Amino acid sequence: xxxxxxxxxxxxxxxxxxELLRHGQRIFxxxxxxxxxxxxxxxxxGHANFAFAEVDITNLPNFRSTIRQFELTExxxxxxxxxxNSDIPxxxxxxxxxxxxxxxxxFNTLLxxxxxxxxxxxxxxxxxxxxxxxxVPLVENLGxxxxxxxxxxxxxxxxxxxxxxxxxxxxxxxxxxxPNVIGIPATHGVMLDFVRxxxxxxxELDVLGNGSQQKGYLHVEELVDAMxxxxxxxxxxxxxxxxxxxxxxxxxxxxxxxxxxxxSPQAQIVYGEGNKGWVGDVPKFVYSIDKLKKLxxxxxLGSEQAVLKAIQQIVTQESLR
Amino acid sequence: xxxxxxxxxxxxxxxxxxELLRHGQRIFxxxxxxxxxxxxxxxxxGHANFAFAEVDITNLPNFRSTIRQFELTExxxxxxxxxxNSDIPxxxxxxxxxxxxxxxxxFNTLLxxxxxxxxxxxxxxxxxxxxxxxxVPLVENLGxxxxxxxxxxxxxxxxxxxxxxxxxxxxxxxxxxxPNVIGIPATHGVMLDFVRxxxxxxxELDVLGNGSQQKGYLHVEELVDAMxxxxxxxxxxxxxxxxxxxxxxxxxxxxxxxxxxxxSPQAQIVYGEGNKGWVGDVPKFVYSIDKLKKLxxxxxLGSEQAVLKAIQQIVTQESLR
Numbered sequence: 001x002x003x004x005x006x007x008x009x010x011x012x013x014x015x016x017x018x019e020l021l022r023h024g025q026r027i028f029x030x031x032x033x034x035x036x037x038x039x040x041x042x043x044x045x046g047h048a049n050f051a052f053a054e055v056d057i058t059n060l061p062n063f064r065s066t067i068r069q070f071e072l073t074e075x076x077x078x079x080x081x082x083x084x085n086s087d088i089p090x091x092x093x094x095x096x097x098x099x100x101x102x103x104x105x106x107f108n109t110l111l112x113x114x115x116x117x118x119x120x121x122x123x124x125x126x127x128x129x130x131x132x133x134x135x136v137p138l139v140e141n142l143g144x145x146x147x148x149x150x151x152x153x154x155x156x157x158x159x160x161x162x163x164x165x166x167x168x169x170x171x172x173x174x175x176x177x178x179p180n181v182i183g184i185p186a187t188h189g190v191m192l193d194f195v196r197x198x199x200x201x202x203x204e205l206d207v208l209g210n211g212s213q214q215k216g217y218l219h220v221e222e223l224v225d226a227m228x229x230x231x232x233x234x235x236x237x238x239x240x241x242x243x244x245x246x247x248x249x250x251x252x253x254x255x256x257x258x259x260x261x262x263x264s265p266q267a268q269i270v271y272g273e274g275n276k277g278w279v280g281d282v283p284k285f286v287y288s289i290d291k292l293k294k295l296x297x298x299x300x301l302g303s304e305q306a307v308l309k310a311i312q313q314i315v316t317q318e319s320l321r
Numbered sequence: 322x323x324x325x326x327x328x329x330x331x332x333x334x335x336x337x338x339x340e341l342l343r344h345g346q347r348i349f350x351x352x353x354x355x356x357x358x359x360x361x362x363x364x365x366x367g368h369a370n371f372a373f374a375e376v377d378i379t380n381l382p383n384f385r386s387t388i389r390q391f392e393l394t395e396x397x398x399x400x401x402x403x404x405x406n407s408d409i410p411x412x413x414x415x416x417x418x419x420x421x422x423x424x425x426x427x428f429n430t431l432l433x434x435x436x437x438x439x440x441x442x443x444x445x446x447x448x449x450x451x452x453x454x455x456x457v458p459l460v461e462n463l464g465x466x467x468x469x470x471x472x473x474x475x476x477x478x479x480x481x482x483x484x485x486x487x488x489x490x491x492x493x494x495x496x497x498x499x500p501n502v503i504g505i506p507a508t509h510g511v512m513l514d515f516v517r518x519x520x521x522x523x524x525e526l527d528v529l530g531n532g533s534q535q536k537g538y539l540h541v542e543e544l545v546d547a548m549x550x551x552x553x554x555x556x557x558x559x560x561x562x563x564x565x566x567x568x569x570x571x572x573x574x575x576x577x578x579x580x581x582x583x584x585s586p587q588a589q590i591v592y593g594e595g596n597k598g599w600v601g602d603v604p605k606f607v608y609s610i611d612k613l614k615k616l617x618x619x620x621x622l623g624s625e626q627a628v629l630k631a632i633q634q635i636v637t638q639e640s641l642r
Contacts (some may be wrong), residue, residue, distance in 0.1 A: 047586060
């Protein structure tokens with residue numbers, strides 16, 4: 001019995017695979033390597049229980065033949081579907097990016113699950129499905145769901161398609177609404193952006209927006225821990241859980257100052273205007289993880305500690321490049 | 322200035338166009354005639370303010386050239402997007418039906434609105450986006466949204482895509498979550514089904530399920546009235562409204578008995594088992610229209626009266642065939 005992970009070469013995929021391998025699971029990983037990298041797979045490739053195939057799952061015939069190939073050695077009983085467009089701003093001007101990479105990847109994953117009789121699905125959804133609710137805490141039973149990014153819209157579309165599949169051919173579905181996740185291997189995001197900016201221009205850090213934008217951050221190691229906890233403890237047919245930090249988060253200003261301290265203490269921070277970094281970025285939101293806490297899981301690190309840990313890791317990662 | 326209606330040759334499209342023409346609007350109608358019919362357009366075709374084009378809007382180049390053609394005579398300022406797969410059970414075994422006809426029609430409508438600078442969108446969504454919430458009243462701010470039909474999933478995906486468009490290039494979007502709508506021209510649905518069954522087999526009426534399934538019904542004339550009311554009165558950037566009957570509805574048993582009385586009083590009604598007509602059919606739900614009532618609109622007919630009226634109309638329609 002094996003677990004298939006889509007988007008394995010991405011940030012979350014690599015961390016999830018490492019943890020599942022530690023638990024003795026057989027892992028098949030796939031990725032189209034458009035955003036994930038082979039370099040990210042270095043730590044996995046030697047492992048006896050790990051196999052990788054490069055495939056774009058929006059190409060259904062190729063997806064099918066990859067599954068057939070994997071199943072020559074082991075039956076797949078479960079899919080963790082992480083593949084998606086991870087470059088949210090790229091989807092703003094071109095809605096076809098998230099249609100293809102965020103939604104059609106899910107749509108095709110469901111088609112092959114039906115065809116091959118694979119019955120359990122875990123899915124990386126996002127807090128972006130909620131849209132902007134102002135000060136109203138984002139709880140799982142909140143509506144209406146009016147996302148403001150194509151990424152969020154196509155994650156919501158994916159949730160909906162999964163929900164329907166659970167009504168007929170899936171035995172269980174786990175929908176994890178991801179927060180801002182940080183850690184390594186960092187491939188994008190504000191911290192990596194700041195570290196790289198400071199390395200190329202050590203005396204000044206330009207920040208999008210006025211720095212007051214505030215978000216909760218969860219470290220990827222905790223994210224993986226939470227997902228596996230939900231996978232093993234939730235009894236619902238379709239389990240929908242917010243995963244996130246258990247606090248109101250930290251500001252961009254805090255992240256900028258912390259990064260400057262770690263990389264280039266003499267740098268001056270130059271802020272822009274407004275509290276949105278880009279169109280479709282939700283300024284401040286309160287992300288409720290009460291449902292997850294009730295199930296029995298709470299993060300060990302607060303947003304501040306997670307940010308401090310991630311910045312140290314990213315600085316190390318970048319110094320090794 | 323003209324209004325474009327997609328899915329014009331369907332049940333709701335025809336009724337909406339008639340009402341808008343009565344108000345002196347210039348109407349461009351399009352339909353791929355896969356489910357809508359030219360026959361439905363008979364009452365519209367003579368009108369000086371009406372023009373029709375047969376086009377499948379999932380074909381983007383054809384959609385574009387149709388718009389260009391229309392705009393030679395009049396600028397389109399608003400789109401009412403009604404085109405969708407209206408045969409919900411057809412989508413159960415084949416998720417690509419609703420992907421194409423329910424979602425990609427919306428996706429492409431948004432693409433052309435962006436390209437042609439058309440800024441106002443009214444959209445026929447559905448109560449099917451909610452999924453099965455048991456006895457919990459379906460209000461607009463309910464979640465999580467876990468639809469149980471591909472139709473519902475792709476309507477929800479459409480809502481999400483529209484919400485994102487409203488964040489950038491639309492000036493306003495109206496999302497109407499339709500209830501069970503009845504009236505003429507009837508093309509599908511339980512009443513037409515019963516009338517036709519009784520015409521071909523006057524002594525017996527076979528009913529899917531045990532007849533206890535209960536739903537609210539709204540007459541299409543009231544639906545159109547409600548949509549126009551919301552269009553003219555709601556001030557939100559994205560207006561999301563349930564439209565429906567203001568009661569708990571009527572049972573399938575009531576509909577069966579009423580139809581038998583109208584068509585073939587001597588017929589025996591034979592019920593099936595269970596309270597679901599088919600996989601994905603939500604048994605009983607309470608559909609809240611409190612938000613719409615607060616805006617100032619209430620239906621004139623209850624579900625019972627709407628059903629009585631529709632059955633009479635459908636009997637007449639079928640006797641003329």
